[in-house]
Amino acid sequence: MNTIPQGNHPFRSNQVRYADYVMPFLLFLCALVSILTTIGIVYTLVSESIAFFKQVPILEFLTGTTWAPLIQPVSFGVVPLMFGTLMVTLIACCIAIPVGLATAIYLSEYATLRVRNIVKPVLEVLAGVPTIVYGYFALSFITPVIQTLIPGTSLFNALSAGIAVGVMIIPMVSSLSEDAMRAVPSSLRYGAYALGATRFEVAVQVVLPAALSGIISSFVLAFSRAIGETMIVTVAAGATPQLTANPLDSIQTMTAYIVQVSLGDTPHGSLAYGSIFAVGLTLFVITLILNIIAAAVSKRYREVY
Structure with missing residues (x-):
């Protein structure tokens, strides 16, 4: 056959x-x-x-310190919006980076397989919570706590929004950093243990530098995510575009302004309508620069095993 x-x-x-x-x-x-x-x-x-x-000189847009596109006399100085965005982002990163990195070190170097299988899915669930929920959590829980500790705090403030954004991006930092640390070959750990290093010394002095490119990438990605956050800052930070360094004051971020004007009766083709795209372009350029920096840093410190 x-x-x-x-x-x-x-x-x-x-x-x-x-x-x-x-x-x-x-x-x-x-x-x-x-x-x-x-x-x-x-x-x-x-x-x-x-x-x-x-219609609006770009130099005036980038250097002006008064943002009043809907109130006469109109002014289109984007500095207050950029400053408010940067303030919320820095507060968020001051919370997310230490906590997220510490969580990544624990999951990578200390946690047992059973604990890791429990903690990591919980972090993934935290990452999946809608941002509007974080916004109302900040407004109804974080802000009252801050007002209790610091009387006179505004109902809408940058600190509350920054804390909520920081909590939101913790899973991003911890998950990406932990993946980078677990990609480090075990031979480096065993060699350090053979030389008498403790587990903490191995984690901080061996594994952390070896995974530095991935960790820095997670930091920059979290920073970019915090800059682009919309609903949390819209609900919790307020709508007062003022140039202030006090995180207890009400501020307005670039994304919050875009939401405010997009939901209003702004005529198509007006200056206020055009300001949406100008602010969006500024935000896009800032994020692009951060991504370029992250790529350069990752390439500079990249370890190939």
């Missing part, structure tokens, strides 16, 4: 040939969609912003 060898089966050959030609094309289309989407976003931001900057 004649049989066809499995490796030379005609149908299998046709399937392989079909996949060789079609799948690369489909994968290219998926990549092209991502590229075209990015180009479309950049084009929309730039084209609308150009129309805005024809």
Whole structure:
């Protein structure tokens, strides 16, 4: 009885040939969609912003200290919005980076497999909580606690929003940092133990420097996530675009302003409408710069095993 060898089966050959030609094309289309989407976003931001900057000088926009686009006389100095955004982001990072890194060190170097299998899913659940929930948590729980400890604190304040954003990005820092630390070869740990190092010394002086590129990337990614956060700062930080260094005052961030104007009756083509895209473009450029810095740092300190 004649049989066809499995490796030379005609149908299998046709399937392989079909996949060789079609799948690369489909994968290219998926990549092209991502590229075209990015180009479309950049084009929309730039084209609308150009129309805005024809009426408002870009130098005045970037250096002005008064933001009042909806109140006469109008003023379009974006510095208060940038300062408010930076304040909330720094508060969030001061909470998320130490706590997230400590959590990553514990999960990577100290926790047993059973504990890790419990703690990590809990962190993933924390990351999946809608941001609007964090916003009302900040407004109804964190702010009253701050007002109890520091009387005179405004109901809407940067500190409460920053704490809530920090709690939200802890899972991002801890998960990515822990993945980077667990990617470090065990031979480095065993070598340090053989030299008499303690577990803490191994974690801090061996594993942490070896995973530095991944850890820094997680920090910058969390920083970018905090800058772009919208609902928490909209609910908890307020809508007062003032230039203040007091985190107990009400402020307004760039994303909160975009939400405020987008939900209003802003006429299409007006200066206030154009300011949405100008602020969005500024936020996009800041995030792009952070990503470039993260890529450069990761490349500089990248360890290949």
